[in-house]
Amino acid sequence: MTTAVLSSASTSGNREMLGLLGRTPLARVTVDLPCPQPGFWAKLEGLGVGGMKARAAVSMLLGAKERGELRPGAPVVESTSGTLGIGLAFAGQALGHPIVLVGDIELEPSMRQLLRTYGIRLELVDRPAAEGGWQAARLARLRELLALLPDAYWPDQYNNPDNTAGYASLAAELATQLDHLDVLVCSVGTGGHSAGIIGPLRRHWPELRLIGVDATGSTIFGQPARSRLMRGLGSSIHPRNVAYDAFDEVHWVGPAEAADACRRMAVGNFVSGGWSSGAAALVAAWAARVHPGAVVATVFPDGPHRYLGSVYDDDFAATHGIDPATAVTRPVEIPHPRAVEATGWARCGAVTDPLDTPGKENP
Numbered sequence: 001m002t003t004a005v006l007s008s009a010s011t012s013g014n015r016e017m018l019g020l021l022g023r024t025p026l027a028r029v030t031v032d033l034p035c036p037q038p039g040f041w042a043k044l045e046g047l048g049v050g051g052m053k054a055r056a057a058v059s060m061l062l063g064a065k066e067r068g069e070l071r072p073g074a075p076v077v078e079s080t081s082g083t084l085g086i087g088l089a090f091a092g093q094a095l096g097h098p099i100v101l102v103g104d105i106e107l108e109p110s111m112r113q114l115l116r117t118y119g120i121r122l123e124l125v126d127r128p129a130a131e132g133g134w135q136a137a138r139l140a141r142l143r144e145l146l147a148l149l150p151d152a153y154w155p156d157q158y159n160n161p162d163n164t165a166g167y168a169s170l171a172a173e174l175a176t177q178l179d180h181l182d183v184l185v186c187s188v189g190t191g192g193h194s195a196g197i198i199g200p201l202r203r204h205w206p207e208l209r210l211i212g213v214d215a216t217g218s219t220i221f222g223q224p225a226r227s228r229l230m231r232g233l234g235s236s237i238h239p240r241n242v243a244y245d246a247f248d249e250v251h252w253v254g255p256a257e258a259a260d261a262c263r264r265m266a267v268g269n270f271v272s273g274g275w276s277s278g279a280a281a282l283v284a285a286w287a288a289r290v291h292p293g294a295v296v297a298t299v300f301p302d303g304p305h306r307y308l309g310s311v312y313d314d315d316f317a318a319t320h321g322i323d324p325a326t327a328v329t330r331p332v333e334i335p336h337p338r339a340v341e342a343t344g345w346a347r348c349g350a351v352t353d354p355l356d357t358p359g360k361e362n363p
């Protein structure tokens with residue numbers, strides 16, 4: 001079966017598909033999150049073909065082809081918790097490359113099925129690494145596959161600058177859709193979309209503030225690694241695509257606040273998404289409240305469908321001790337990422353690269 005799947009992608013691809021990329025709508029979100037807020041804009045990337053990460057996937061494969069690192073028809077191998085997988089399925093079909101993905105057993109059955117439906121060969125690791133968690137376990141298996149598959153190319157989304165570059169189109173769309181922008185709020189996983197959008201948008205609006213949204217228990221902005229329930233945002237490694245210098249502040253959000261925001265939006269504003277959209281929306285609503293009159297925008301990386309059995313499921317919430325009713329209304333202020341462990345919604349104006357010592361202080 002593996003051989004059949006790997007040989008089924010057309011080696012020439014179907015480049016006409018690339019014309020479908022992007023052009024996603026911008027929605028106004030005005031529902032209480034959790035208290036009244038003036039409203040913010042949400043870029044609905046879940047409504048674009050192949051999802052938000054199709055932009056990054058196409059950019060990474062095109063870049064590798066141009067440099068001769070990805071040979072015609074060669075397989076592409078990547079580690080993903082799902083979103084990039086869908087994007088790579090699209091890019092692989094458009095550019096003529098079979099896709100092999102390494103996920104883990106926490107990947108939802110519906111996402112596994114969707115990836116396989118798109119012709120992807122999916123491998124699942126069944127236990128997190130002692131250091132580096134699921135991501136490190138997936139990367140270990142990925143390295144084994146690279147050794148086994150001749151000519152295989154690894155995009156390495158955490159460190160590949162073409163991931164970031166793929167979001168130039170998203171920035172261009174926002175610059176056309178909005179007359180002005182004061183605050184951009186982005187969830188951070190690989191760091192790709194925040195880094196890719198902020199550069200072009202600051203050339204347009206030099207005073208634009210960037211707020212990063214991370215998950216509690218994520219190491220990206222210097223917090224200690226803990227097991228994390230939320231997927232998409234957050235990481236247990238230190239991705240090099242994170243544009244630390246570009247962030248004015250960072251927030252850490254826990255599952256109760258993110259789920260509460262998702263549910264409120266679904267019921268009161270129709271547009272919603274998963275953990276990262278909920279966390280970003282919570283912080284965008286807060287930013288709109290604390291900066292009266294400011295134009296605030298955020299990105300919803302995907303829609304709600306993947307999360308029906310988690311974010312939107314009462315049994316899941318009860319099993320995992322999430323009570324959206326306990327979601328707090330404002331963040332706890334912490335002076336430095338290493339000063340206090342954020343166990344719920346927290347905010348810090350000192351953004352540092354945990355692999356560097358000096359940081360950038362913002363009042």
Ligand SMILES: Cc1ncc(COP(=O)(O)O)c(C=O)c1O
Binds near residue numbers: 084193232233274301
């Ligand atoms: C659902 C979801 N939201 C947010 C992110 C974070 O985006 P980025 O990797 O561009 O930082 C990801 C990344 O995998 C994701 O899958």
